Amino acid sequence: MSTEYISFLEHQGKYKGIRSWIFATDHKRIAFLYMYAIASFFLIGAILGLLMRIELISPGETIMKPQTYNGLFTVHGIIMIFMVVIPGLSAVFGNFFLPILIGAKDVAFPKLNLFSWWLFMLGSILAVASQLLKSGPPDTGWTFYAPYSTTTGTNVITATTAAFILGFSSILTGLNFIVTVHRMRAPGMKFFNMPLFPWAIYATAWIQLLATPVVGITLIMLIAERLFGIGFFNPDLGGDPVLFQHLFWIYSHPAVYIMILPAMGVITEIIPTFCQKKVYGYKAIAMSSLAIAGVGFLVWGHHMYTSGMSEQARWFFSLLTFLVAVPSAIKVFNWISTMYKGSIDMKPPFLFALFFIFLFMIGGLTGLILGSVATDIQVHDTSFIVAHFHYIIFGGMGFAFFAAIHYWLPKMYGKMYNFTRANIAAVALFIGFNLLYFPQFLIGIQGMPRRYFDYPPRFQWAQITSTIGGFILVSAVILMITNLIIGVRRGAKAPANPWNGTTLEWQIPSPPSLENFDEEPLVKENPYDYK
Amino acid sequence: MFANNSNFVQGVDTAFYLIFGVAIFFLVMLTTIMIVFVIKYNKKRHAHAVQIKDSSTLEIVWTTIPIILVLVMFYFGWEGFLPMRRAPKDAMQVKVIAKMWKWTFEYPGMKQSDTLMLPINRAVKMNLFSKDVIHGFSIPSFRVKEDVVPGKNNYTWFEPKIIGNYDLFCSAYCGLSHSYMLALVKIVSQEEFDKWLAGLPVKKAEDNNEGFKILEKNGCFSCHSTDGRKIVGPTFKGLYGSKHDVMTDGVTRNITADSIYIETSIMDPNKDVVVGYPSGVMKSYKGLIRDKDMPKVIDYFKTLK
Numbered sequence A: 001m002s003t004e005y006i007s008f009l010e011h012q013g014k015y016k017g018i019r020s021w022i023f024a025t026d027h028k029r030i031a032f033l034y035m036y037a038i039a040s041f042f043l044i045g046a047i048l049g050l051l052m053r054i055e056l057i058s059p060g061e062t063i064m065k066p067q068t069y070n071g072l073f074t075v076h077g078i079i080m081i082f083m084v085v086i087p088g089l090s091a092v093f094g095n096f097f098l099p100i101l102i103g104a105k106d107v108a109f110p111k112l113n114l115f116s117w118w119l120f121m122l123g124s125i126l127a128v129a130s131q132l133l134k135s136g137p138p139d140t141g142w143t144f145y146a147p148y149s150t151t152t153g154t155n156v157i158t159a160t161t162a163a164f165i166l167g168f169s170s171i172l173t174g175l176n177f178i179v180t181v182h183r184m185r186a187p188g189m190k191f192f193n194m195p196l197f198p199w200a201i202y203a204t205a206w207i208q209l210l211a212t213p214v215v216g217i218t219l220i221m222l223i224a225e226r227l228f229g230i231g232f233f234n235p236d237l238g239g240d241p242v243l244f245q246h247l248f249w250i251y252s253h254p255a256v257y258i259m260i261l262p263a264m265g266v267i268t269e270i271i272p273t274f275c276q277k278k279v280y281g282y283k284a285i286a287m288s289s290l291a292i293a294g295v296g297f298l299v300w301g302h303h304m305y306t307s308g309m310s311e312q313a314r315w316f317f318s319l320l321t322f323l324v325a326v327p328s329a330i331k332v333f334n335w336i337s338t339m340y341k342g343s344i345d346m347k348p349p350f351l352f353a354l355f356f357i358f359l360f361m362i363g364g365l366t367g368l369i370l371g372s373v374a375t376d377i378q379v380h381d382t383s384f385i386v387a388h389f390h391y392i393i394f395g396g397m398g399f400a401f402f403a404a405i406h407y408w409l410p411k412m413y414g415k416m417y418n419f420t421r422a423n424i425a426a427v428a429l430f431i432g433f434n435l436l437y438f439p440q441f442l443i444g445i446q447g448m449p450r451r452y453f454d455y456p457p458r459f460q461w462a463q464i465t466s467t468i469g470g471f472i473l474v475s476a477v478i479l480m481i482t483n484l485i486i487g488v489r490r491g492a493k494a495p496a497n498p499w500n501g502t503t504l505e506w507q508i509p510s511p512p513s514l515e516n517f518d519e520e521p522l523v524k525e526n527p528y529d530y531k
Numbered sequence B: 001m002f003a004n005n006s007n008f009v010q011g012v013d014t015a016f017y018l019i020f021g022v023a024i025f026f027l028v029m030l031t032t033i034m035i036v037f038v039i040k041y042n043k044k045r046h047a048h049a050v051q052i053k054d055s056s057t058l059e060i061v062w063t064t065i066p067i068i069l070v071l072v073m074f075y076f077g078w079e080g081f082l083p084m085r086r087a088p089k090d091a092m093q094v095k096v097i098a099k100m101w102k103w104t105f106e107y108p109g110m111k112q113s114d115t116l117m118l119p120i121n122r123a124v125k126m127n128l129f130s131k132d133v134i135h136g137f138s139i140p141s142f143r144v145k146e147d148v149v150p151g152k153n154n155y156t157w158f159e160p161k162i163i164g165n166y167d168l169f170c171s172a173y174c175g176l177s178h179s180y181m182l183a184l185v186k187i188v189s190q191e192e193f194d195k196w197l198a199g200l201p202v203k204k205a206e207d208n209n210e211g212f213k214i215l216e217k218n219g220c221f222s223c224h225s226t227d228g229r230k231i232v233g234p235t236f237k238g239l240y241g242s243k244h245d246v247m248t249d250g251v252t253r254n255i256t257a258d259s260i261y262i263e264t265s266i267m268d269p270n271k272d273v274v275v276g277y278p279s280g281v282m283k284s285y286k287g288l289i290r291d292k293d294m295p296k297v298i299d300y301f302k303t304l305k
Ligand SMILES: [Cu+2]
Pocket: A252, A253, A256, A299, A300, A302, A303
């Protein structure tokens, strides 16, 4: 090493103490800021979810009134979607590892990056405030469907303003990452020399940049309607409620890919490492990310098959929805082929990745039911949908996040965690997760509507199973986090390359120095060249 | 698994079986392969990975097969759905009126009922109207669901095939009592249906009070009764001129319900919240009830002794 190595955690900048964090422009510190914030929001959201599960354990009123319940599922949704899963992987691991994986010292606009975090916090604080202010928590569902949302007396304006600001943070992060990928790659690193996580983050960033403004405008229209009575959506004022749904889903369907593409990216990094094998179908995986991002813009109508859309529209959206499933299937085939004749090391990150593939397959395959018009009509707005998107969002994005933290924690903190406890937590998470969400598929097909405070007794067996699963899941999350904290505090020192990976982050010390590369990184033709 | 309760069950369930069949096949196959690989190529047994070259034949195969499969699934899903848009011309017409949190069914001849009584083996078209927000007309046993969107004339139709009782749910979230917005669907023989319909009272003539009409149009009566019952909000009976406690900015005070108070309660309901009732449930009717109509509303309140 040419200069003396000081890790970014110990590096002395302009500021000291807490200010060395909240005013940091180092992409790695910003990643930590996001991670701590998002982890806290996740725990809050999970507890709200558990409260709902307790309420649903028996028909009728169990621990709360309907209005409280309606507020809870709204808040749970807003927190989990806008404050946890959408920023999640790209803000935390994208920030930390995108620059490193392409051999850069930082993102293209470090100050803008910090500004994005501040916007994120501002939006989050407003979202939390909307729960506590006088008129009561918003009770519209996270989808804010008009005209209910333009007329209910609760704090809808505060909540939508929060979502608007959070959206801005997301746009700026996307912009930053796109420019980073184009301008900051190390000399010699062409697009097709990049590892696949940067590819995924790159595709995601385009969605963030192009789709988020739509939801921003939609929310502004909603606010204008509430404040000034401009009739965009309320038919009493001459508006069209279905217009709101179109605008909302033009963003919110691509938003699903904002969540899942980086998750696929993480899995694509982990599998080759623990199989000690070159990833199978590098180009196919990279291109399928772009294909998903592109076609994903044109399928939003599958959320609206029952809204009274024209036949042609239902036809069109159904066909495209089916086609967008294909690139995801290809990725699964590629991951599994990568394992073929590998030398597999069953460490916790790999275990999480396997669970991810299984849960993601269930989420994706049940998505076929929702793409097909006839079957979607039966399960639309039922707990089948709730189960499906939890399999994708939590089973997919959530498990990928857990996989990522177990994979990269040694690099980020320079410390190692206990493997046995991590494996136990992973298995418990997997069991709790399936107990919680799988029964919801079954009663959903039978017609159990979603967002129901009360339900017919014939659905109770599933609700009880789900609640038990919920408790197991939350306990497993606590076990997992505790294990990681113990690892960071008291764990053994992690070597630079604990998993024998080949991508650039493993060539630099753990934790990295302020500028990541004290020497020019050695760029390889294929980032996964295991010998 | 499913009984043939309506003419759509077969088409929809065929699509279900097909898609679930494909899904389960892939899930089991891929999971098995994954587990076999993990065991067989575990580093204890397989210390050195063998690097494999990408094969474009393989990639083409596993792109083409899924494309064909999804097209087949798309086709069956579409075929199962299309009949739902082809209501026969001679179908019986029923008007479905949805308002927060109640279903009303209007039969030919201005006859109204809270139960959806229908004759077996007869096509019926449901014309869906909402008086306030979006509701969802859903009868899972019949495989029908369509949103009831205000300002839009959505419809659905079906032909019941088996006598019995079925659940009708509101499937689109519509506020406080969404989960209580249920109705009973009763399928009976044609004779029984005719007898029942003949006995159904004709919808009572609208109350001619102007104020009543305004409140009715704005859906106040889903939360407020005029007969002393407490629904979601306090009853309107005897409200005008009464004295009771309200919370204003967290402070309890005793007020007399005069015209100013009633007007504030309608335009800015979260300002004075009646003690014992939740805030935020009632929305503001600013812009929905015009100022010049307010005296009519107040006059109506005065009649509710
Ligand atoms: Cu979607």
